[in-house]
Amino acid sequence: MPVLAGAEPFTHSGSTEVGVLLCHGFTGTPASMRPWGEHLAAEGFTVRCPRLPGHGTTWREMNRTTWTDWYDCVDAGFAALRGECESAFVFGLSMGGTLALRLAQRHGADVSGLVLVNPSVTTLRKDAKLLPVLSKVIPSVKGVAGDVAKPGVTEIAYDRTPVRAAASLSVLWRLVRAELPAVTQPLLLLRSVVDHIVEPVNGRIIMDRVGSANRTEVLLRDSFHVATIDNDAPEIFERSVEFVRSVRQVGAR
Structure with a gap:
């Protein structure tokens, strides 16, 4: 299956001291993470950003995948x-x-730290x-891609949401x-103050329920969902x- 131009996975081999796994979003592609990855690479970090199964090709292919396929991909990475x-x-x-x-829940201390941008754990949509x-009768609905405030910026993602994958x-x-609590x-x-895709309740749930003693929330005031x-x-x-450097410094004490 051909991959959309710009949707390819990417890696950078930098320091053996710090590595960062980048995970893109639902119906999105590594393109939304590439500028971040380039910044991290410039700081000397090793970077990996896989393309999740069913993403970056067609929404129909994505409907043939499930969350376990996506998780297995990032787990291998x-x-x-x-x-x-x-x-x-x-x-x-x-x-x-x-x-x-999920990686943090499964791998414990092997995950040195998490940085989450507009993460989702629920939705208020009825x-x-x-x-x-x-999912048994409707293949797809209107897509959620492209929630970006910055003029002229386009997200490489599907214009349809595959319903079986959403389920x-x-x-x-x-x-x-x-x-x-295992995190x-x-x-x-x-978290973006204005996000048309992921509701603010997601951030509240995560911040209230994780077991992390070191947890910080930062509000993004000039971006939408794909911040x-x-x-x-x-x-x-x-x-x-x-964040990475502060965590590493504390760990070295």
């Missing part, structure tokens, strides 16, 4: 990174944040409760919510590097 680097951090956007939380039924995402949300790693959560390619991207990049 994390295992490879952990084998290369002393410290392995996981950064995620939207559903990529959900997957990052029709979401009907997803298991709708599977809701299963992942339930699992991650149930085990949030004890240092956590930096960056990693929006006006606040430089702040995200800089704060994430500061």
Whole structure:
């Protein structure tokens, strides 16, 4: 299956001291993470950003995948990174944040820290409760891509939402919510004040329920959902590097 131009996965081999796994969002692609990855690479970090199964091709192919396929992909990427680097951090956007939380729940202290941008663990949309039924009769609905405030910036993502895949995402949300207290790693959560895709309740649930003693929330005031390619991207990049260095410094004491 041909991959959309710009949607390719990417890696950068830098320091063996710090590695970062980047996880993109639902119906999105590594393109939304590439500027972040380039910034991290310039700081000398080793970077991996896989393309999740069913993403970056067609929404129809994505409908043939489930959350376990997406998780297995990032899990393999994390295992490879952990084998290369002393410290392995996981950064995620939207559903990529959900997957990052799942990695933290499953791998414990092997995950050195988490940086989440507009992560999702639920939705207030009433029709979401009907997803298991709708997925059997409706292949797709209008897409959620392109929620960017910055003029002239386009997200490489599907213009349709595959409903069976969305139903599977809701299963992942339930699992991650149930085990949030198991997330004890240092956590930096960056949340857009105006986000037309992920409601503010997601950030509140995560910040209230995780077991992390070191957890910080930062509000992004000039970006919409895909903040990693929006006006606040430089702040995200800089704060994430500061976070990694602060965690490493504390760990060295």
